[in-house]
Amino acid sequence: MIGTPYTEGARRAMLLGCGELGKEVAIELQRLGVEVIGVDRYANAPAMQVAHRSHVINMLDANALRAVIELEKPHLVIPEIEAIATQTLVEMEAQGINIIPTARATKLTMDREGIRRLAAETLGLPTSPYFFCDTETEFNQAISKIGLPCVVKPVMSSSGKGQSVIRDVAQSHKAWQYAQEGGRAGGGRIIVEGFIAFDYEITLLTISAVNGIHFCAPIGHRQEDGDYRESWQPQAMSAEVLAKSQAIASKVVENLGGYGLFGVELFIKGNDVYFSEVSPRPHDTGLVTLISQDLSEFALHVRAILGLPIPNIHQHGPSASAVILAEGTSSNIRYQGIAAALEAVNTQLRLFAKPDIDGRRRLGVALARDIDIDSAISKALDSASKIKVIF
Ligand SMILES: Nc1ncnc2c1ncn2[C@@H]1O[C@H](COP(=O)(O)OP(=O)(O)OP(=O)(O)O)[C@@H](O)[C@H]1O
Ligand SMILES: NCC(=O)N[C@@H]1O[C@H](COP(=O)([O-])[O-])[C@@H](O)[C@H]1O
Ligand SMILES: [Mg+2]
Incomplete structure (x- = not known):
């Protein structure tokens, strides 16, 4: 009621x-x-x-x-x-x-250490090799154990903040300092991860609802500076790798508990699937579902958390999203080129209406459907490029 x-x-x-x-x-x-x-x-x-x-x-x-x-x-x-x-x-x-979904899920996923130890050590899922470090000495030891390249992240950060890849030991000190500055709590513990040279990475949107576990078609995405730039659905993958991915996602989501939609981030290399992390909530790369599915990831989250059933999820075919990023300082942001951005068939736009900007900020997203994934991505990119952000 x-x-x-x-x-x-x-x-x-x-x-x-x-x-x-x-x-x-x-x-x-x-x-x-x-x-x-x-x-x-x-x-x-x-x-x-x-x-x-x-x-x-x-x-x-x-x-x-x-x-x-x-x-x-x-x-x-x-x-x-x-x-x-x-x-x-x-x-x-x-x-x-x-x-939503459970307090424990929000606590474990706020801290990379919580979710990584749960996935790798409790659930036994494949992940990149990793070490947690509190001092620069421990950090240097971790790098020599893991080998190069490796990835460094503050345990409390998101959207790539404080994250860098070390390809040469000479970059270590800078990476340590950057991670100390980028942490949400202002410095502290970091994770050093072995670099997975994946073929592609996906977000597997997984929904735990009153009528069981549901999966959206896999979403492929491209990240730059630890932040997503384009995402697409469906990502082509073999039935075997998809089944492995769904098995990993189910294990994580069932352990975290509660109702809701989760964004399970996975790296795929050959037939191997590595768990990276999970959002116990809609995922930014899932913005593509605003055009690719009848029920978007947001509609699915709401259905699940209200205890309502999800009888089916209809996918409309090859679709993509491309972010609209801007850089500057202003509290009078305006958008030009909206008509041009919406000229092509099967194109949509979301302007988030953020009140101000100071630095680089994602302000919108262009969405597109087309006959195949490559065409959908280039259409979304083309639409996003038409938007001119005026300060
Ligand atoms: N061990 C790794 N090997 C290879 N690439 C990695 C590794 N860890 C992270 N990346 C790359 O960096 C991206 C961002 O990493 P991650 O998801 O851990 O950061 P984040 O700050 O939590 O980002 P978000 O909050 O947007 O999910 C990944 O999607 C992937 O492209
Ligand atoms: N990867 C996490 C993510 O995409 N989160 C989304 O970005 C907002 C913060 O944006 P802001 O930094 O522009 O305020 C968050 O509120 C959430 O909607
Ligand atoms: Mg991530």
């Missing part, structure tokens, strides 16, 4: 994080008449523009997070980013608040 927003019977959902992914989740919640409360670190964040009301707090501040949850008493708390005081979510869950 779902009541009407602003009335006693309303079903209240609180989004912790109101970026582009949360905006689409908010729209899907609104479509089913759920009352949406947005929370993020800054005002007028994308999902706040869709929510019934919103709050601006530092979500890493345990007291502020607890206070906003106690004030609003949401039926569902939907984390949209990793950087949240997840220990508070664990405590609130113990008091009966429904944390």
